[in-house]
Amino acid sequence: MELLSPVGNFECLKAAVQNGADSVYFGSDLYSARAFAHNFSGSNLEKAIQYAKVRGVKTNLTLNTLIKDNEFKDALKLAREAYEYGVDAIIVQDLGLAMKLIREFPDLPIHGSTQMTVHNLNGALELQDLGFKRVVLARELSTNEIEYICKNTNIEIECFVHGALCISYSGQCLFSSMIRWSFW
Numbered sequence: 001m002e003l004l005s006p007v008g009n010f011e012c013l014k015a016a017v018q019n020g021a022d023s024v025y026f027g028s029d030l031y032s033a034r035a036f037a038h039n040f041s042g043s044n045l046e047k048a049i050q051y052a053k054v055r056g057v058k059t060n061l062t063l064n065t066l067i068k069d070n071e072f073k074d075a076l077k078l079a080r081e082a083y084e085y086g087v088d089a090i091i092v093q094d095l096g097l098a099m100k101l102i103r104e105f106p107d108l109p110i111h112g113s114t115q116m117t118v119h120n121l122n123g124a125l126e127l128q129d130l131g132f133k134r135v136v137l138a139r140e141l142s143t144n145e146i147e148y149i150c151k152n153t154n155i156e157i158e159c160f161v162h163g164a165l166c167i168s169y170s171g172q173c174l175f176s177s178m179i180r181w182s183f184w
Helices: 008-017 042-053 069-085 097-105 122-129 142-149 173-182
Strands: 003-007 023-027 060-061 089-094 111-114 134-136 156-158
Touching: 008 042, 023 122, 042 060, 042 069, 060 069, 069 089, 069 097, 089 097, 097 111, 097 122, 122 134, 122 142, 142 156
Parallel strands: 003 023, 023 060, 060 089, 089 111, 111 134, 134 156
Antiparallel strands: none
């Protein structure tokens, strides 16, 4: 079992690390579903990874949006930078990017984001067969459904254990942000 905490800025990173998180995840200024949050980029990304690593906390970079053709090179460059800085895993939504990362960085764990909406055993097995190390299951699953998937696959399973600021329906973060802001 691992306690994984989201961190949107350096203060949150320090709080998570100093209060017992085993692992943290964060986005960069690009290709993150939390693009409007404070994120890490360039030297700040490297500092965040090093701060956590020195303290024995694993780091996960979120590249969890769908990547357009004209964004692919930049997304791959960002992943390469994070890899060189020592990131422990990359959380991905885009299947094409994931497959490229799995081929280019075979020792870097790739995690299937909740944005992929994996909600059954077949989805988890497919990601396992493709070379993913972990899948973040859809939030809508019951504990019985999660248990069934865990017992019938070898891929690491991650689940959200708290609410969300969006509509709490996996894969709909961008849509829910548009709905939320349209009312204000």
